[in-house]
Amino acid sequence: MDELLAHHAENIPITPDEAVEAAAEFAALPRRRGAFLRLLRRPGPAVAFGYLVVIALAAIFAPVIAPYDPNQIDVPSRFAPPSWDHLLGADDLGRDLFSRLLYGARVSLTVSVAVIVIATVVALVVGLVAGYSGGAVDNVIMRVADGGLSFPPLVLALAVAGILGPGVVNVIAALSIVFVFGLTRLVRGTALVVREEPFVEASRAAGSRTRRILVHRVFPNIRSPLIIAATFGIAGVLLAEAGLSYLGLGPRPPAASWGNMLRNAYDRGLYKASWQLFVPGLAIAFTIYAFNVLGDGLRDVLGVGRSRRAKRRERRGMTTVERVRTPPAAPTSDDALLRIEDLSVEFVSERGASRVVEGVSLAIRPGETVGLVGESGSGKTVTSLSVMRLVPSPPGRIVSGAIRFEGRNLLDLDFEAMREVRGTGISMVFQDPMTSLDPSFTIGSQLAEAQRLHRKVSRSAARARSIELLDLVGIPAPETRLRQYPHQLSGGLRQRVVIAMALANEPRLLIADEPTTALDVTVQAQILDLLKRLQRELGMAILFVTHDLGVIADLCDRVAVMYAGQIVEEAAVEELFAHPRHPYTAGLLGAMPQVGGAGERLTVIPGQVPMAHAMPGGCRFADRCAFVTDACRSGRIDLVATGAAAVRCVRAGELTLQGAR
Amino acid sequence: MSAEPILRTEGLTKHFTLRGRRRDGARPVLRAVDGVDLSLAPGTTLGLVGESGSGKSTLARLVLRLMPVTAGRVVFDGDDITDLSARDLRPLRHGMQLVFQDPYSSFDPQATVVDSVVEPLRAQGVSAAEARTRARDLFDLVGLAQDHLERYPRELSGGQLQRAGIARALSTNPKLVVMDEPVSALDVSTQAQVINLLQDLQGELGLSFLFIAHDLAVVRHVSDRIAVMYLGQVVEEGPAEALYEHPTHPYTQALLSAIPVPDPVVQRSRPRIVLRGEIPSPASPPSGCRFRTRCPFVMDVCAEEEPPVHESPDGVRTRCHLHVTGPTLAGASVNTLALPD
Amino acid sequence: MRLVVRRLVAVVPTLLIVTFGVFLMVKLVPGDPAVNAAGGLSATPEAIAQARVDLHLDDSFFSQYGRWLGNAVQGDLGESYQSRTSVVDDLAKRVPVTLSLIVAATLFAVLLAVPLGVLSGLRPNGGVDQGSRVFSSLAIAVPNFLLALILVLVFAVRLGWLPPSGYTKFGDSPAEWLKFIVLPAIALGVAVSAALMRQLRAALVDELDTNHIRTAWAIGGSRRRVVGIHGLKNASSPAITILGLQVAALVGGAVLVEQIFAIPGLGTYMLGAITQADLPVIQGCVLVLALVQIVLSLAVDITYALINPKVRVAT
Numbered sequence A: 001m002d003e004l005l006a007h008h009a010e011n012i013p014i015t016p017d018e019a020v021e022a023a024a025e026f027a028a029l030p031r032r033r034g035a036f037l038r039l040l041r042r043p044g045p046a047v048a049f050g051y052l053v054v055i056a057l058a059a060i061f062a063p064v065i066a067p068y069d070p071n072q073i074d075v076p077s078r079f080a081p082p083s084w085d086h087l088l089g090a091d092d093l094g095r096d097l098f099s100r101l102l103y104g105a106r107v108s109l110t111v112s113v114a115v116i117v118i119a120t121v122v123a124l125v126v127g128l129v130a131g132y133s134g135g136a137v138d139n140v141i142m143r144v145a146d147g148g149l150s151f152p153p154l155v156l157a158l159a160v161a162g163i164l165g166p167g168v169v170n171v172i173a174a175l176s177i178v179f180v181f182g183l184t185r186l187v188r189g190t191a192l193v194v195r196e197e198p199f200v201e202a203s204r205a206a207g208s209r210t211r212r213i214l215v216h217r218v219f220p221n222i223r224s225p226l227i228i229a230a231t232f233g234i235a236g237v238l239l240a241e242a243g244l245s246y247l248g249l250g251p252r253p254p255a256a257s258w259g260n261m262l263r264n265a266y267d268r269g270l271y272k273a274s275w276q277l278f279v280p281g282l283a284i285a286f287t288i289y290a291f292n293v294l295g296d297g298l299r300d301v302l303g304v305g306r307s308r309r310a311k312r313r314e315r316r317g318m319t320t321v322e323r324v325r326t327p328p329a330a331p332t333s334d335d336a337l338l339r340i341e342d343l344s345v346e347f348v349s350e351r352g353a354s355r356v357v358e359g360v361s362l363a364i365r366p367g368e369t370v371g372l373v374g375e376s377g378s379g380k381t382v383t384s385l386s387v388m389r390l391v392p393s394p395p396g397r398i399v400s401g402a403i404r405f406e407g408r409n410l411l412d413l414d415f416e417a418m419r420e421v422r423g424t425g426i427s428m429v430f431q432d433p434m435t436s437l438d439p440s441f442t443i444g445s446q447l448a449e450a451q452r453l454h455r456k457v458s459r460s461a462a463r464a465r466s467i468e469l470l471d472l473v474g475i476p477a478p479e480t481r482l483r484q485y486p487h488q489l490s491g492g493l494r495q496r497v498v499i500a501m502a503l504a505n506e507p508r509l510l511i512a513d514e515p516t517t518a519l520d521v522t523v524q525a526q527i528l529d530l531l532k533r534l535q536r537e538l539g540m541a542i543l544f545v546t547h548d549l550g551v552i553a554d555l556c557d558r559v560a561v562m563y564a565g566q567i568v569e570e571a572a573v574e575e576l577f578a579h580p581r582h583p584y585t586a587g588l589l590g591a592m593p594q595v596g597g598a599g600e601r602l603t604v605i606p607g608q609v610p611m612a613h614a615m616p617g618g619c620r621f622a623d624r625c626a627f628v629t630d631a632c633r634s635g636r637i638d639l640v641a642t643g644a645a646a647v648r649c650v651r652a653g654e655l656t657l658q659g660a661r
Numbered sequence B: 001m002s003a004e005p006i007l008r009t010e011g012l013t014k015h016f017t018l019r020g021r022r023r024d025g026a027r028p029v030l031r032a033v034d035g036v037d038l039s040l041a042p043g044t045t046l047g048l049v050g051e052s053g054s055g056k057s058t059l060a061r062l063v064l065r066l067m068p069v070t071a072g073r074v075v076f077d078g079d080d081i082t083d084l085s086a087r088d089l090r091p092l093r094h095g096m097q098l099v100f101q102d103p104y105s106s107f108d109p110q111a112t113v114v115d116s117v118v119e120p121l122r123a124q125g126v127s128a129a130e131a132r133t134r135a136r137d138l139f140d141l142v143g144l145a146q147d148h149l150e151r152y153p154r155e156l157s158g159g160q161l162q163r164a165g166i167a168r169a170l171s172t173n174p175k176l177v178v179m180d181e182p183v184s185a186l187d188v189s190t191q192a193q194v195i196n197l198l199q200d201l202q203g204e205l206g207l208s209f210l211f212i213a214h215d216l217a218v219v220r221h222v223s224d225r226i227a228v229m230y231l232g233q234v235v236e237e238g239p240a241e242a243l244y245e246h247p248t249h250p251y252t253q254a255l256l257s258a259i260p261v262p263d264p265v266v267q268r269s270r271p272r273i274v275l276r277g278e279i280p281s282p283a284s285p286p287s288g289c290r291f292r293t294r295c296p297f298v299m300d301v302c303a304e305e306e307p308p309v310h311e312s313p314d315g316v317r318t319r320c321h322l323h324v325t326g327p328t329l330a331g332a333s334v335n336t337l338a339l340p341d
Numbered sequence C: 001m002r003l004v005v006r007r008l009v010a011v012v013p014t015l016l017i018v019t020f021g022v023f024l025m026v027k028l029v030p031g032d033p034a035v036n037a038a039g040g041l042s043a044t045p046e047a048i049a050q051a052r053v054d055l056h057l058d059d060s061f062f063s064q065y066g067r068w069l070g071n072a073v074q075g076d077l078g079e080s081y082q083s084r085t086s087v088v089d090d091l092a093k094r095v096p097v098t099l100s101l102i103v104a105a106t107l108f109a110v111l112l113a114v115p116l117g118v119l120s121g122l123r124p125n126g127g128v129d130q131g132s133r134v135f136s137s138l139a140i141a142v143p144n145f146l147l148a149l150i151l152v153l154v155f156a157v158r159l160g161w162l163p164p165s166g167y168t169k170f171g172d173s174p175a176e177w178l179k180f181i182v183l184p185a186i187a188l189g190v191a192v193s194a195a196l197m198r199q200l201r202a203a204l205v206d207e208l209d210t211n212h213i214r215t216a217w218a219i220g221g222s223r224r225r226v227v228g229i230h231g232l233k234n235a236s237s238p239a240i241t242i243l244g245l246q247v248a249a250l251v252g253g254a255v256l257v258e259q260i261f262a263i264p265g266l267g268t269y270m271l272g273a274i275t276q277a278d279l280p281v282i283q284g285c286v287l288v289l290a291l292v293q294i295v296l297s298l299a300v301d302i303t304y305a306l307i308n309p310k311v312r313v314a315t
């Protein structure tokens, strides 16, 4: 897809003038202040910020604070250790190190801030011109930036400063050149991404002028990454400045800078007073560290990139079970292949635990196809992952219930025992075929792996079986496919490969979680036909998860409808479509536009699904239900079974609802 | 159909030049939209369906002139806008608006919802205060509470934000609203809410819709006429009813049969056509009829010649050899043909 | 192979811009190169005029660049103002020294970062992770030259285990070489290893949350296979990218570190030239250091492409 980078939008060139004007206009916009306050509420960044403020004040007021003239030579105090006279001691010429440190801070901070300001402003204008205009202008600018980035930064700075000679202004010039390339690239890259965003297209469709789009749409979205890069950039400049002045390219001696203090301490004091190294050394390290902490904090607060603070923990491929109530007793005799009973699952976050699946029970008999249907967020995926013990833990955990597969409670198994069930007893096919296969391995090696995980098979036997499997799922020319990588296959083919992997060990149950949702209708029809054929030929049971009632009608024997983490109705498929008994089921049926019934008004379920942390106490559907009464809100409502069907509604007995038309 | 159409395209074409080189040294060209003739009567809805990659979104952007046209013409409300510059288009923009598929990405995450909703008005020079008053009315119109105005996009649900997207499109009283899969990202119950809203608005305001979707059931529900796209071309176009009852193109027939009907009795008894393979790349479309690699009725002539457009008396236009050669359907439904196996 | 060629071709414009930049840098220097070439301030006007002609200083800017580039390609970067020796010959002696330092530093960085990064990625917030987080924060805050000074102070001055400065060629005595290179390599490699470690950890943590890892669990994958094979193989790509970006820091840092440890590489050569305003040498050093960076980045880039099927195998 790399090839498709051709510019989507009509290129509207902007001139540097316009970019500068736009930048000025943007600077004058009122700004949200929240981010900064949120930053200071975190301990690390707050301390770092405080430290930097102190350093900055000390630098500004150095002439007032400093007890001595920084260049005042006092031979008797030579290498004096820290004392009340010389807070941080004195150097080889008896100059007061504390005073020199303060004056050095002026140099370091002036250079750092000046360089970052210059480089950021230049980068903003040049990067925007490149990124938003595209075409030849962009090409030239980016080639130059690439060239600039090919010089090791310090080498370039050395060369420029070396040629210009020592001095603060020259250092600023040299470092600005060095830092401008990277920042330009960042601005341009972000601008390119932002300008392809649909919301920028929306602005163009609205008829907004280029300038307005830049100021109100592009800039605000570049701002955060740029602020973060500039903060880390200051640390980089500081480091480079210290390096340059260490090498004698900073301010001309005897003027103090942190870098030349370090040099002096090393050259003169290494054997006599090595502690001197740590005076400028710690100042440099602390300041760089403070800017890095601030940068990390900004990244978290502004929500750009990956948060380092994310409390991720180990991924061990197994959901934890921490029951809050005793599991139901095992039935004495059971004709079900899989029986989920009273399953509840929680996700734990800083804001507490939210229970996204609550008391789900569902049984699947051998060879049966059961549908699990509901709108997004209703808990279908979490339910099906629970069966495989694949809900990520943490944050997920199973807090109640039992999942009996062929009589064994899967919630009692350890990893190794569960591993034996996965792929052999129960297999799973996931929603997104594009990302379900490992991009780094060939189809052949992934198919072979699926077999070898469970039994000893020779290379050639695995290969033969892989070909057989690909053939089974209707992939032409299986031999060539074995050598290919996932990215070489279309979505439909990838989903077939995933299905082939799932079938490798002839499981008794296949869980398919929206296996066709990401595919086009014509390909969906192929995959549905494939699943139907496979079931006929192999006789396995299928748990089919989908949001599409049409797919359920096509494929399933029985259906369970989920709403807000609960099963609200379960019935044989013909029964459910002809005579829905729960108002939500009927609502879903009425809301589906149908090829046959044009023009009629769709019946609508008003409102929205309640949030997991704000579930109504009684019927979870009460706020949207046309038949709600007081009884619906007054306490827990159970799933009541009558024969093969079940419904969770207090008024199910009295209501007659409209079924499929 | 005698009224001057609000939107008309003639041979509308968009080719994207891709990076890299083909073997013969030429730059590869992707024919995203290839010679599309469409016409939309005022106050009606033209539905546009097709699998992903068939060129629907590109067509939408072409008719709004959000990108340059490779060939052909776009006539909006009597004005030929094919070659207008971005500047000259600006005064016309209030008459034509766009609603996007993904409500979240079509709103600036850094701006409040109202800021985005009034943008078309502000672009027309309406004062900030006036635009705001209008935004309040618009929010009432699309059924959003006033306190949503000052929220940020991420604070609204998908359905709410899509209503805001519709409010934005309606803010300038447009004549034409192009909707690129406006309900595809929504759940069934919210989708129904939005569809009903659109139908009400069309009735009240006399809007014309170009309505894009990949779901034929949705399109059928809202459209007066329907165009079916495949690999950049419109393969069949006609009144919604006729197209559904008597599809004349094998692709239309296959699409219709691929949509599962939410009724097990009907779904399991109706005849099904399952196409083989997947949609080829528009960078190297098949010769002759572009559908021939997947067509159940393919004949020798299909590989050699592009099928001519056949127009039936009830106004169905179709691009398929079956109507002039082979079984010579001459405008009759493909359903009358027995499926070869 | 095609891929390698393609990458090589893509470097050509960069090379042109880099050489142009190097040329331009010297052209912008205040002062008249003819005066220098004719022997400095004491030169006679005739000698200066002659030098102008010899140096083609009156030609157009681009023809001067063309000539300079042509000479450079043929291995002629002029003579040092100071020593009157050929710059290319001097550079040739020093390149291997600098390269050996960079290679040693990279080895150190990789050997330290890979185990720590992997262990932290497998157990985010575990003991190793906490420890390496502290280490990497320190490593990023302490500039390599400061670290170099501290290493000298501790290991050379106080403990006397290793020499504070100097160099022996690897070819002459690998053991001696190692003694001299250990401290510089650590000073130079620590920051790189910190960056690498962070990236590896983050990549592994992200990787273990992907859909295809879920598939690997779902077919009954053992922990060793899922994490050790699928997880690590995919996490190595972003880590290699970071290594490529760190090459710049390595090459630049080498200059300072060489200076501190008195290693006779490109860095000391360049710094010496800077104090003496020896333009042809500065020019040559900058050019070669940029080339070193370009070549190393290219090597990383090609490695990345080779292990990544999406780049290697076209669709």
Ligand SMILES: Nc1ncnc2c1ncn2[C@@H]1O[C@H](COP(=O)(O)OP(=O)(O)O)[C@@H](O)[C@H]1O
Binding pocket: A347, A356, A374, A375, A376, A377, A378, A379, A380, A381, A382, A383, A392, A395, A396, A612
């Ligand atoms: N890893 C997770 N961490 C936190 N919440 C999750 C996670 N996975 C799912 N959820 C929440 O669980 C609920 C149910 O999700 P899911 O089972 O995926 O719904 P469905 O598959 O029906 O669309 C949702 O509210 C979702 O936000």
Ligand SMILES: Nc1ncnc2c1ncn2[C@@H]1O[C@H](COP(=O)(O)OP(=O)(O)O)[C@@H](O)[C@H]1O
Binding pocket: A004, A005, A006, A007, A008, A009, B016, B030, B031, B032, B050, B051, B052, B053, B054, B055, B056, B057, B058, B059, B282
């Ligand atoms: N900016 C672009 N550059 C190159 N190809 C594009 C561009 N935009 C769309 N395409 C290609 O054009 C074809 C049609 O795309 P699109 O109009 O988005 O189809 P649809 O909306 O029907 O899914 C696709 O193959 C797509 O990859």
Ligand code: SF4
Binding pocket: A582, A583, A584, A619, A620, A621, A622, A623, A625, A626, A627, A628, A629, A632, A637, A648, A649, A650, A651, A652
């Ligand atoms: S219990 Fe009451 S509110 Fe809930 S679905 Fe039944 S009738 Fe409606």
Ligand code: SF4
Binding pocket: B249, B250, B251, B289, B290, B291, B292, B293, B295, B296, B297, B298, B299, B302, B307, B319, B320, B321, B322
């Ligand atoms: S022209 Fe031929 S290949 Fe194309 S749709 Fe008609 S019969 Fe099928």
Ligand SMILES: [Mg+2]
Binding pocket: A380, A381, A382, A514
């Ligand atoms: Mg799901």
Ligand SMILES: [Mg+2]
Binding pocket: B056, B057, B058, B180
């Ligand atoms: Mg589209």
